[in-house]
Amino acid sequence: MNALQRSDTPRIDVREVHSPEELEIIFQIRDEVFVREQALTPNARNDPDDKRSIHYLADFDGEPAGTGRVTMLGNEAQIAWVAVRKSRRGEGIGWRIMEVMIERSEEEGGEYIILNAQTHALRFYERLGFYSVGSVFTMANIPHQVMIHQLTPGGGETIRRYLESFGGR
C-alpha cells in the first residue's frame, strides 16, 4: 500500500487534540503500549514537553487507536510517543499519524525532524524518509537509534552540524 492510498483510507482519522478528556485517551494508549506492553517507562504521563507539544489522536472506525506528538524547538521538530494499540497494528494507522506529523512539522517551520526510534521500527521510519545518525543506544533495555528527516534544503546544513556533534557519518 502506498502513502497516497493510506491518506485516502476513510477508516483512519488523525486529528490534533487539546482537551483534557482527549489527552487522557492519549495517556491511556501510552500506558497500554509504553508502560504495560514494553515496560519502557513506569510513567508515560509526566513528560514536561507535553505542555508545549502538538498532540495527535488517531481513530480507527471511530475508536481511539493511536497517538503521536510533535514538539517544535526553533527550527527543530521532535517527534515522540508514537504508538498504535497492539490490536490495531498493521492497518496503516502509524503511517498516517507519521504523515500528518511530518506535514505539520513542515508547516510549523521545521527544517528537520528528529526522533529516537526503537530499532525494531527502523525500517518503518526509513520508509517515511528518516535516516539513522550515530550509534544504537539502550534506553530501558530497549535499543534505540536517533533518526532524522530533512524537511528543507537549509535543514541540510543544520543536520550536517548535528552529525558533526555525533562525530561524523
Ligand SMILES: CC(C)(COP(=O)(O)OP(=O)(O)OC[C@H]1O[C@@H](n2cnc3c(N)ncnc32)[C@H](O)[C@@H]1OP(=O)(O)O)[C@@H](O)C(=O)NCCC(=O)NCCS
Ligand atoms: C511502530 C508502530 C507505531 C507502527 O504502527 P502501525 O500502525 O502498526 O504501522 P502501519 O500499519 O502504519 O505500517 C506501515 C508500514 O510500515 C510497516 N511497519 C509497521 N511497523 C513496522 C516495524 N516495527 N518495523 C518495520 N516495518 C513496520 C508495515 O508493515 C507497513 O508496511 P506495508 O505498507 O508494506 O504494509 C507500531 O508498531 C507501535 O505502536 N509499536 C509499539 C510502540 C512503538 O514501538 N512505537 C515506536 C516508538 S519509536
